[in-house]
Amino acid sequence: MLTDFNRLKVFYTIYRHKSAAAAAREMYISQSAVSQSLGKLERELKTQLFVRLHKKLVPTSAAGRLYEIIEPFVRNLEGGLAWLEAEKSGPRGVLRIGAPVEFGSRNLVELVAAFRKKHPAVFFEVALGHPDMLLPRLAAGELDFIFADIFPGRGARNLPPFTVSPVLKEKLVLACSAGYYSARLGGKLTPAALAGCEFLDYSQGQTALLNWFRHHYDKSFPGLKAVLTVESVQAILNAIKGGLGLGIVPEYLVEAELKAGSVKAVRTGRPELLNRISLVRLKGKAAAPAEKAFLENF
Amino acid sequence: MLTDFNRLKVFYTIYRHKSAAAAAREMYISQSAVSQSLGKLERELKTQLFVRLHKKLVPTSAAGRLYEIIEPFVRNLEGGLAWLEAEKSGPRGVLRIGAPVEFGSRNLVELVAAFRKKHPAVFFEVALGHPDMLLPRLAAGELDFIFADIFPGRGARNLPPFTVSPVLKEKLVLACSAGYYSARLGGKLTPAALAGCEFLDYSQGQTALLNWFRHHYDKSFPGLKAVLTVESVQAILNAIKGGLGLGIVPEYLVEAELKAGSVKAVRTGRPELLNRISLVRLKGKAAAPAEKAFLENF
DNA sequence: TGTCAGCATAAGCGTTACTTAACCAATGAT
DNA sequence: ATCATTGGTTAAGTAACGCTTATGCTGACA
Structure with a gap:
């Protein structure tokens, strides 16, 4: 793989402006730094990316191809980061919850329905199944939290990474x-x-x-x-x-x-x-606003 | 935008292994460096990306989302770089050529047909039109070279960035x-x-x-x-x-x-x-094997 | 013809990413 | 139980390398 991703960012900026000076201005660094970065990238790829035309950098077809790869990435990245930012500002996003079949299809969906009245920007992914199936998924990060018939004392012996709190009897x-x-x-x-x-x-x-x-x-x-x-x-x-x-x-x-x-x-x-249902969460996992709001009920 | 793209590469590697130590081994740097890089990224995004579980890093949903953005990019990038590499090994890829309508639709297509017999991995994009339309496109990097009724002496006065060589009379x-x-x-x-x-x-x-x-x-x-x-x-x-x-x-x-x-x-x-046709190329542009092979005829 | 804008290059500096080292926690073998 | 092992974190020092400053070059434009 490529050694230095940052050079790609510099390249991306140059390409958009067809100019190293303009790219430097946008990135708040010196024109020389931009020029050096581009030179290193070209040497690294052993491929000419721009033809030096007076006061202008003309992209080669290789540069065009490279840009086609980077451009959507930057776009997606910006979107993703904005989304992350938005998720922190208030309850929105996806909540991935695991639950036993009975509890999940009965109590949980009611809670979800009530919650979505207040926070329509929160979506849900509910996985129903036995705790034996759900716990590994929680431990693998596929679920944000689960409901299970496990209790703080007995049964939670060999589960140090989880925090278990009773929710319903x-x-x-x-x-x-x-x-x-x-x-x-x-x-x-x-x-x-x-x-x-x-x-x-x-x-x-x-x-x-x-x-x-x-x-x-x-x-x-x-x-x-x-x-x-x-x-x-x-x-x-x-x-x-x-x-x-x-x-x-x-x-x-x-x-x-x-x-x-x-x-x-x-x-x-x-x-x-x-029937004792507990809420099981990963120890040390920070809760996003959506998660926090949802768990306030318990 | 994000300040440091390289941290994303580190994140990408960690995510694949769910482990900083494994990522460090893959990248030939110390495990500590990986850990620090991840920490900085999380602080930068103000978002927890992994839950520290003993001997394992469990991705949060934010990390999952981020990975979904980076993964296709890395895949495309690897493909693109491999393609660049392949282009250097022999004649292949796309040749973007401009030509006057008559020359392009008559002589050029014949040349293309003959050339593709020898080098079937080379594809062609031919833009037909008046040199007045084609020259700017060449100068903008949209075409690799063009044929035009311009001559080294007269008419090429104000075209210093181009090299003009007669091809056909x-x-x-x-x-x-x-x-x-x-x-x-x-x-x-x-x-x-x-x-x-x-x-x-x-x-x-x-x-x-x-x-x-x-x-x-x-x-x-x-x-x-x-x-x-x-x-x-x-x-x-x-x-x-x-x-x-x-x-x-x-x-x-x-x-x-x-x-x-x-x-x-x-x-x-x-x-x-x-009817005097010249080959016009950007001065200082390196020719890939495909281009070189095609222009050998002239 | 002089001036200006843009790119390349060289040299020195400064940031920062990396290494080394010490510490902690959990696991599994003895 | 206990100890060795593995993985992660943190702190401090170092070394790399990216950035800046400075200089020279070239083509455009007035």
């Missing part, structure tokens, strides 16, 4: 329709009776269900019959209401139905399982 | 078909009889005809009846053979017809008018 209940409840469980909530039911979950791994059972019975229940797997809270909710089986949903989403009795939650006496 | 004759000749001129070649004829010329200004008359009679004949104006020697030739009138053509093109008697040339006793 919501109770998760195992629920089904009133009809399903009376037909399949009818009062006797033994683990065995439960385990024989039909289940709804968000992923093939049944992580949501497994967590729920471990939390309530300190025991894992492999081989649950997952009759429906779909990565959508709304879909699970509808499946529950339709009497397909038992599924995990945030309690507040079925509050009305629970009160009315059309949906039943499985209660074990223990406190409900909590 | 051809006799120009005023000719018509044998039929037209006997019907309209029939032996008596008085200027008055001539002036009353029908004429064919290449341009509205009748420069070819005016030159011919001035050369042979030291007198201008305004108001000649130009029954056909077309910028094509071939067309004029056909018009002559078709008996439309009198037109100027290079003598060698009608040699066979003159000998056979099917075409007649108007002879005044004076030596024929010469």
Whole structure:
């Protein structure tokens, strides 16, 4: 590659003016410096770039070609720097956020919608997925911050480069329709009776269900019959209401139905399982105004 | 604009490796120098470009944006420099040539065709037009060289930046078909009889005809009846053979017809008018291999 | 013909980018 | 645990090289 990029800038300025003196004036340096810089560049490229005509530098075809390469770069650069400047003046630009599927498609989009009312110059790129996929992307700089079910204490042991702050706690209940409840469980909530039911979950791994059972019975229940797997809270909710089986949903989403009795939650006496979402950011990363404004809510 | 382009090169290298140490190794400078350069760039832009993660530099979104600007530039630059290098190794690239309409569309294209047989990597841009239009373009660096009816002595007085070398001399004759000749001129070649004829010329200004008359009679004949104006020697030739009138053509093109008697040339006793074409180049301009090879013919 | 503007070159200086060195932090091997 | 290793930062001194000043040259213009 070329050794000295600054000579290209000098060349660029000369070319625009077809004059070293004019270029020198524009750059606030001496004409001699410009001349020397050009000479060095020509010697470096072993190519004549200008024909010295009296009071004028006439570009050769090589110079023309070189200029065609540099000109768009300078233009883009100026635009880019102006954009950087603008981003510092107030909330604008792109925010790249990662989130778990459920949280991302439910809570996050609401937040985004509300935020964009106030700051329409901010755009969003939301990546949904498991924290195991999202954390590496955060660490690689592909995301500005992520939401994940990781907590400051446990689990954050081997993540020193991240700052983790709790953001949201919501109770998760195992629920089904009133009809399903009376037909399949009818009062006797033994683990065995439960385990024989039909289940709804968000992923093939049944992580949501497994967590729920471990939390309530300190025991894992492999081989649950997952009759429906779909990565959508709304879909699970509808499946529950339709009497397909038992599924995990945030309690507040079925509050009305629970009160009315059309949906039943499985209660074990223990406190409900909590879905704890944390905000995870790169330690030491400065937040642009857009990011700062968005995170003020938390 | 940005003050220092070289810092951008350092940034570019860091970004590719996500590491200052690796960048330093690639650039054969110390890791400390890289770190300092990056620090200065960030301070200059007042923007954090990398998050310092242990043993890794994680780019911020600003860095990503900056990289998107620099990367294509570097790619284009490398390509361009390679191209420059290739041009020096042998005849290739683009040759931008100016020429008078007649010469350009007749002789030049033949030369180009022959040349491209030997050097197919050379492309041509031919600009046809009057020397008055072509000379400024040559002086502005838009053309590599031009052909023009300018001569080393006369006319080249106020053109010190150009080198002019004669290239071609051809006799120009005023000719018509044998039929037209006997019907309209029939032996008596008085200027008055001539002036009353029908004429064919290449341009509205009748420069070819005016030159011919001035050369042979030291007198201008305004108001000649130009029954056909077309910028094509071939067309004029056909018009002559078709008996439309009198037109100027290079003598060698009608040699066979003159000998056979099917075409007649108007002879005044004076030596024929010469069409003298010179090669005009910018003084001090180095010729690339392609240019050198092409001009060897002259 | 003299004056002016622009480019090239030489020499010396001054800025600044680079090196060296010391320090810190995180990682992984012993 | 502990230590060696690697990478990044910072400070200070040095050396390079880009800039300035000065001079000479050439062509344009009045």
